[in-house]
Amino acid sequence: MVETNVRVIEGGPDLKIRVREAIVQSPQTRAPDLERACTAVKNRYHLAANPAPGYGNRVLVLTSRALSPLTFVSDGSELQLVDCGGEPIELDLRSELGKAVIPRLVERAILLMVIRSGKYWTLDSPRIFWEHQPFSVSQGVAGYRRYAVSALHLAEVGVGVSVEISTSFVTESTLAHFFEHGLSSGESEQRLETFSRLTGRQFGQKGTLIYRTARNSSKCYFEGAMPGVTCETTGVLVVAGRKFESLADYYLEMQPETPFNKDGPVVRVSFNNLEAGTPVAAEWVRARIMNDFLPVSLSQLDKLSPKDRREMAMTFWAGFGPDSLVAGQMRVLGDFWRPEAARLHQIAPPALRFGKDQRLNPPSSLNPTTLSAHYRDRAKRLLQSGCYFVPADLPRELFVAFPTHIEKAASRLGAELADQIERLAGIRVTPQLMPYDTVAGAVTTLKSRAATGGAAVFVLSDEPNAYYDVVYQLDAWRVKRITGTTLAKEYRSLTSASDGQRGQARWDSFTRVNAVEVLQLLDAIPYRIDQAGQYEAQLAIDVGRDRRHVAVSMLLARNGDGPRSFRLVTSVVHKVDQQHESINPILLRDQLIQLVARAIPPAAEPIASLLVLRDGLCHSKELTAIDDAVAELTARGRLRNDVRVDVAELHKDSLSRIRVWDVLPQSVENPLEGLIVALDPQSALVVPTGCATLRQGTAEPYLIRGLTGCLAVDAGVAALEASNLNWSSPRVAQRLPITLKRTDDELTSRSDQEIRRIR
Secondary structure, X not given: OEEEOEEEEOOXXXXXXXXXXXXXXXXXXXXXXXXXXXXXXXXXXXXXXXXXXXXXXXXXXXXXXXXXXXXXXXXXXXXXXXXXXXXXXXXXXXXXXXXXXXXXXXXXXXXXXXXXXXXXXEEOEEEEEEEOOOOEEEOOEEEEEEEEEEEEEEOOOEEEEEXXXXXXXXXXOOHHHHOOOOOOHHHHHHHHHHHHHHHOHHHOOXXXXXXXXXXXXXXXXXXXXXXXXXXXXXXXXXXXXXEEOOHHHHHXXXXXXXXXXXXXXXXXXXEOOOOOOEEEEHHHEEEEEOHHHOOXXXXXXXXXXXXXXXXXXXXXXXXXXXXXXXXXXXXXXXXEOOOOHXXXXXXXXXXXXXXXXXXXXXXXXXXXXXXXXXXXXXXXXXXXXXXXXXXXXXXXXXXXXXXXXXXXXXXXXXXXXXXXXXXXXXXXXXXXXXXEXXXXXXXXXXXXXXXXXXXXXXXXXXXXXXXXXXXXXXXXXXXXXXXXXXXXXXXXXXXXXXXXXXXXXXXXXXXXXXXXXXXXXXXXXXXXXXXXXOEOEEEEEEEOOOOOXXXXXXEEEOOOOOOOOEEEEEEXXXXXXXXXXXXOHXXXXXXXXXXXXXXXXXXXXXXXXXXXXXXXXOOHHHHHHHHHHHHHHHHOOXXXXXXXXXXXXXXXXXXXXXXXXXXXXXXXXXXXXXXXEEEEOOEEEEEOOOOOOOOOOOOOOEEEEXXXXXXXXXXXXXXXXXXXXXXXXXXXXXXXOHHHHXXXXXXXXXXXXXXXXXX
């Protein structure tokens, strides 16, 4: 039985609530003013409030009692919120206003309930709650469980409330330990090295910190230590226009409830929207530890099984008692929501086409055993039949550039890459080894060997500009990048006597994956699908986490043979406005036109159907850019005049994440790969990974939201089928469609190297 981490508010689709209507008295009320009014209501009266969409300066408050006038500050101006009088208003979930407002009010009311319980503390977001005590403390690392609460409208079900459980890690010790005064130079260096390793500073990261006092908690970023400086010797500070003789003086007056050591060390940090270099007491600060920098023995602590996740969610709700009322009006039903059968769509994997005219059909029946065997067969079929397509002009030389100190590992890598490529492509490639002292020197040597480009595996050194020198100086080359750290790690595992067969298996997998990725760079196609859902082409649009780049990827998959009927191309450009997530519409239009023109030659048959996937929120100006690009591409003959263009948002990371598991008589397991749960015609939950290939943790669905008339299930099927192009790891299901995986990989790589370069 498929079950979710969602609980439904009593009343279901017929839910009705009573609210008071209030008005913000201001001649020019803006959206931020309304939200600040809601925050003021929450802080003063402990009531949930939300702006009334489409009603100007109106706010709806979840209470039946009249409100006293409330004065609050917004952007330096004093505004007043006044009750409109009269009887309470009844909101009905079946009305458009009710659908828009009731879930938000329910969510905010539950957040208030959780805060009042005193069981949790918050950081950054009022929707994320941390347990007070860590569940694990080991090797200087403390692990905390977090709970993200959110509400959403479910068609014909009512208001659902999800609780997403995650894990965060912080240093067991405060920064006062790492930057303690009076240590020997050896001890001081050792503690600083530990701090840098845990926070990722050796990789160019600033280090994210948690600044926690008795009054509140906030996130900040490490700027530097202040050797020899204590809270009492910082000198004069000016905060919000007020002068304080020292940091100790400031704390005594502004934070008297939080004890501190006036002779304790001080560190400089930066807060969001505040000037960098703010001094704070090191004993009030701990460092966040990202999963990539955890000790190996702790790296699996965040992998929660469906059973554990379900039990933790049940425990969370049990903490508020069976009779707890939300805002005195509503109850949360005790059972998790189980979608009815009509909402569930189990999608079989598509047929795959390999080399030598070989075809792998989906299993005749879908269950964990048959599906697991199907994924294993993909890897076997690729090795037996080779790639579906290999270009005739595939380079016969593969240059392998590497730092001189890892020559043995690089030599072994080059030889085995050549063997793997010959097996997969049927073409013998000769590795040309190129040790280097500097990346710039290797780039110069490569360009002198073949000015018009070629194929290379470039093992990157730790030089900050390594990525940029390779990408921008070798733009005519097809380059597979591998970090020296990764190669050294895999080679150590191979040559370690203690690892034995396991080390050999890891090395074989490592070289096979890189051989497949080299072939992809050279326009080879390991295997293909006939079509992704109902669409001949799929476009993905993505923005990097640092908002510095925009990536667009296009998959062409339609009936026919060879590269003209199947192509995958990607484009990455700098983003002009890095302050906002939205993309400049002119630049996006041009990027889309150029990418599609690359994928579809002028003489090719124009595309009849196209799905555009926007990672995250698709802004109105971006929709205009897509429309403009479609019009231009139609005029150029790349799209048919009657082309079907659907646009959908794909939300892979969201606080309102719905989890799905399968409740069996004796256990709770992940669902089968390829499940789609329809929430309503425009929204669907897609579960691409599951019990057949996922060995640890809980499946991570993503939300598909159709725009401009796009049906979510249609978009979900297309995304699922495109995720079956899991060329680098054919034995396991891939979470994202290949288009978004390509944009993700490119943006992550550029972001990581940007950090190193800035450093």
